[in-house]
Amino acid sequence: MNLEADVCIVGAGPGGALLGYLLAKNGISTIVLERHAGIDKEFRGEHLNQDGEHVLKKYNLFDQVKQAGMLLMERVEYWHHGDVIKTVTPADGEQHVGIHIPQRNLLNVLIQQSKPYKDYNLMMGTKVTELLFTKNGRVNGLKALKGDEEVIIRCKIVVGADGRFSTVRKLAEMPFTTIKHGYDLLWAKIPSPKDWEPTIKNALVDGKQLALFSQAGGFIQIGWNIEEDSFPTLKKQSFAPFIEQVLTAFPELTETVRQHIQSWNDFILLKVQSCQCPTWAKDGVVIFGDAAHTMSPTGAFGINCALLDADVLADVIIEALDKQDVSAAQLRKLEHVRRADIEKLQKQQMVKEETYQENFTVPVLS
Numbered sequence: 001m002n003l004e005a006d007v008c009i010v011g012a013g014p015g016g017a018l019l020g021y022l023l024a025k026n027g028i029s030t031i032v033l034e035r036h037a038g039i040d041k042e043f044r045g046e047h048l049n050q051d052g053e054h055v056l057k058k059y060n061l062f063d064q065v066k067q068a069g070m071l072l073m074e075r076v077e078y079w080h081h082g083d084v085i086k087t088v089t090p091a092d093g094e095q096h097v098g099i100h101i102p103q104r105n106l107l108n109v110l111i112q113q114s115k116p117y118k119d120y121n122l123m124m125g126t127k128v129t130e131l132l133f134t135k136n137g138r139v140n141g142l143k144a145l146k147g148d149e150e151v152i153i154r155c156k157i158v159v160g161a162d163g164r165f166s167t168v169r170k171l172a173e174m175p176f177t178t179i180k181h182g183y184d185l186l187w188a189k190i191p192s193p194k195d196w197e198p199t200i201k202n203a204l205v206d207g208k209q210l211a212l213f214s215q216a217g218g219f220i221q222i223g224w225n226i227e228e229d230s231f232p233t234l235k236k237q238s239f240a241p242f243i244e245q246v247l248t249a250f251p252e253l254t255e256t257v258r259q260h261i262q263s264w265n266d267f268i269l270l271k272v273q274s275c276q277c278p279t280w281a282k283d284g285v286v287i288f289g290d291a292a293h294t295m296s297p298t299g300a301f302g303i304n305c306a307l308l309d310a311d312v313l314a315d316v317i318i319e320a321l322d323k324q325d326v327s328a329a330q331l332r333k334l335e336h337v338r339r340a341d342i343e344k345l346q347k348q349q350m351v352k353e354e355t356y357q358e359n360f361t362v363p364v365l366s
């Protein structure tokens with residue numbers, strides 16, 4: 001199969017899907033490739049902050065996503081020995097301290113809004129295998145596999161929106177530096193007890209963060225920091241003492257935890273790392289979101305950064321095609337706008353992680 005387009009976006013996560021919508025809306029022929037066959041894959045970074053909310057509202061998408069299903073967080077709590085010792089509530093003029101949006105709800109809206117445009121083509125179950133280059137080294141397309149069929153796509157710009165292990169970044173030979181954070185993360189999802197309020201609850205267990213994130217649809221996501229690379233050793237130990245620590249921190253979860261977390265297999269391991277790339281662009285190719293700057297889970301910045309990147313990149317690409325200039329210099333205008341903010345947030349994440357225990361300091365009364 002041979003196809004042509006102005007832009008080919010690799011990755012139909014929130015950032016790639018939004019970029020595809022914005023480009024198609026502006027009359028730019030766009031092909032979006034997604035290696036998964038559907039949009040229901042498990043996704044753990046689903047909390048929007050005010051930045052992500054602003055982007056959706058800017059394009060009149062927020063109300064549609066709200067109708068599809070979301071949950072506004074009322075407060076953030078810090079628990080110590082069964083008591084709330086610190087509470088963060090919405091700032092003046094704000095209605096929440098974060099929003100949980102299931103990825104399928106967000107992607108459904110973005111994709112359905114994109115499909116009516118004749119210049120939009122979404123190809124699910126399609127995996128990139130090779131970038132194509134002109135004689136002078138500019139990227140001008142790619143090869144992919146859709147099932148057993150090879151697909152050749154010729155385009156003016158290839159965009160890598162394919163996450164922390166980006167294939168586009170690898171094929172374009174874009175260097176990156178991995179930043180270790182000293183911990184990994186175990187995720188689990190359980191039904192929430194009756195009358196559970198939409199909150200984010202934090203506790204300290206053996207000096208490590210244990211967090212509960214309320215989710216739309218009546219669920220709680222448990223996020224538990226563990227020592228980096230310690231999971232293989234943990235799995236060889238008894239499961240019972242480990243889970244008892246969760247119940248000690250949040251005894252109201254006893255019934256649902258015992259019913260739905262019964263072994264190590266009920267947890268999903270996330271290897272925590274962030275990364276920085278010296279450049280996000282070469283001639284004819286640009287990367288963004290986690291492909292360009294992987295974020296750690298702290299603060300749930302990842303999805304919001306990807307949406308902000310997509311908003312800026314859409315204008316950069318529109319200008320590039322209008323000027324018939326797809327050089328690295330033109331595409332790096334994304335970096336000029338976004339890099340400083342990204343690196344500032346990454347530093348904030350490190351500080352938050354290093355100072356997390358300070359949230360549990362209980363004042364000594366004289």
